[in-house]
Structures are given as C-alpha cells and as structure tokens.
Amino acid sequence: MTTPEAQPRPSGRRLLLGVMWDVAVPIALYYGLRAAGVSVFVALLAGAFLPALTTAVQWLRTRSLEGMAGFVAGTMLLGVPAALVSGSPRFLLAKDGWLTGVAGVWFLISIRARRPLLxxxxxxxxxxxxxxDGTSWxxxxxxxxxxxRIWRVSTAIxxxxMLIDAAVRVVMAYCLPVDLVPGLGxxxxxxxxxxxQVVNGVYYEVAGLWRLTSGAAARPADG
Known part of the structure; x- marks a missing residue:
C-alpha cells in the first residue's frame, strides 16, 4: 500500500508553472483581449475561468482535490454567477480580494484545528x-x-x-482605473x-524550527 510519504512531492518547477498558469496567464489573457477590443467585463470573466479549468483537469486526472484547490474552485464557481447578475467589472476585479480574505479567515480558524493549514x-x-534528520513531522x-506552536504561529502570520493583502486588493478594485487593477493585483x-517568506524564515530560525527538524533539540548537551 502506498503511504502519504511515498506520494510524489511538488517540485519547485511544478509550483512555478502552477503560479504562472493561475496568475500570469489570466493577466496576459485579460490585456490581450482588451487590446483586441473586448469589453472589460468579458476579458475579466475569461481570465477568471482559468483557475477553475486547472482544478477541473486535476480532478479528472486524479479524482481528488487539494483542500485549497477545491476552495478556490468553489469560490470561483460561486463568484461568476454573482458577477454575471451584477454585470459589474469592479465586482470581478475585487473577486481576488474577497477570495484572499476568506482564505485568510480560513487560515486563522485552522489555528485551533488538529493541525493548522500551514x-x-x-x-x-x-x-x-x-x-x-529524517524524523517524521x-x-x-x-x-x-x-x-x-511554531506552525500555529506561522499560520496566524x-x-x-492575507487579510491585509485582501483589503488592499478590494480598495484597488473600487478606487483605481479598471485597466490598471489586474496588473497591479x-x-x-x-x-x-x-x-x-522573509518574515516566516526569520521566525522559523528564531523559534528553533530547524533545530527541531534536524534533531539538534533532542540531543543531550555536551559536558
């Protein structure tokens, strides 16, 4: 039987490609469509479907979804009908902010779960x-x-x-020129x-995470 530890782990290249698809490609599509004369609303809607498409492909290949992928897809599917009803480009521009805000709340709630999201x-x-040193987490x-404690604190960070990031995105969506917002976002x-990464890296070092994972904390002091 295959154990969780035996499952293939995501490489840095795979993660980078995922970010490019979910973030960079929708932005490029938006500005390409706008240059072709497509309306702001339709261009935003086209880009918004790409993350959902990624999630659908993942599900078809593996018949499973990561928690965050399912969350993003669910929020996306709920947000698009609301955007279609409102017909507001500003609503679609603010979607990433609301999504990030809900994710931030989810992170904070998970602090009290059996194991936090981070x-x-x-x-x-x-x-x-x-x-x-090879010790299982x-x-x-x-x-x-x-x-x-380290993982609960870092999840809180x-x-x-993410809540701060969300607030900035929503303010930009409703206050800045429409065509400027996707690029800035x-x-x-x-x-x-x-x-x-910087804040967490410093915290992990100060809190002693690497001493714990390397086994140094479990070794008796010399002398």
Whole structure:
C-alpha cells in the first residue's frame, strides 16, 4: 500500500508553472483581449475561468482535490454567477480580494484545528528536505510542543497577511482605473509572498524550527 510519504512531492518547477498558469496567464489573457477590443467585463470573466479549468483537469486526472484547490474552485464557481447578475467589472476585479480574505479567515480558524493549514502546506516542501534528520513531522508534532506552536504561529502570520493583502486588493478594485487593477493585483502577489517568506524564515530560525527538524533539540548537551 502506498503511504502519504511515498506520494510524489511538488517540485519547485511544478509550483512555478502552477503560479504562472493561475496568475500570469489570466493577466496576459485579460490585456490581450482588451487590446483586441473586448469589453472589460468579458476579458475579466475569461481570465477568471482559468483557475477553475486547472482544478477541473486535476480532478479528472486524479479524482481528488487539494483542500485549497477545491476552495478556490468553489469560490470561483460561486463568484461568476454573482458577477454575471451584477454585470459589474469592479465586482470581478475585487473577486481576488474577497477570495484572499476568506482564505485568510480560513487560515486563522485552522489555528485551533488538529493541525493548522500551514503545517499541511509546508510539509510537502520541507519535510525530509531541509535541515532534516529524517524524523517524521507526525512524530515531531506529537513529541514537541514547540513544533506545534511554531506552525500555529506561522499560520496566524499567513492569515493576518492575507487579510491585509485582501483589503488592499478590494480598495484597488473600487478606487483605481479598471485597466490598471489586474496588473497591479498580479504584482501584489510576489510582494506579499516575498514578505511572508522573509518574515516566516526569520521566525522559523528564531523559534528553533530547524533545530527541531534536524534533531539538534533532542540531543543531550555536551559536558
């Protein structure tokens, strides 16, 4: 029987391609359609369907969805009918902000769950790969209170950052020129993610995450 640890882990190249498809391609499609004379609303709607298409392809291939992928697809499918009823380009522009805000709330709620969201998100990327002595994260979770605290705090950091990002996106959607918002929204993603990586990287070092995963915390001190 195949165990979760034996499942293929996402590579950096695969993650980058996923980001390009979900973020960069819809933006390129939007500006391409606008240059061809398509209306703002139709151009935004066309780009909005791409993440849902990615999720549909994943489901057809694996008959399963990651939690976040299902969440994004569900929000997308609910948002499009509302946008069609309202007929408002501003509503579609603000969609990413509302989506990010709901995701931020979801992160914060998961802090009190059995295991927070960032634990599940970070595990495929870090477990056994970076400063690791091979100890399973399941073992560390059960054995080390500090390990559990680190992932709950870092999940809170992500949740708050996503709420701030969401607020900025909604303000931009309703206050800036329509054709300026998609490009600025795309630029905001790397800025937010870079800041999160820096803040979390510093926190992990200070809180001792790598000492725990490398086994240094379990070794008796010399002397």
């Amino acid at each position: 634990f599940h998100g970070g595990r495929p990327l870090l477990e056994g790969r970076f400063r690791s 399941d073992v560390l979770w059960e054995r080390e209170p500090a390990f559990r 992500w949740g708050v950052a 795309a630029l905001l993603w790397p800025v937010t993610l870079l800041l999160l």
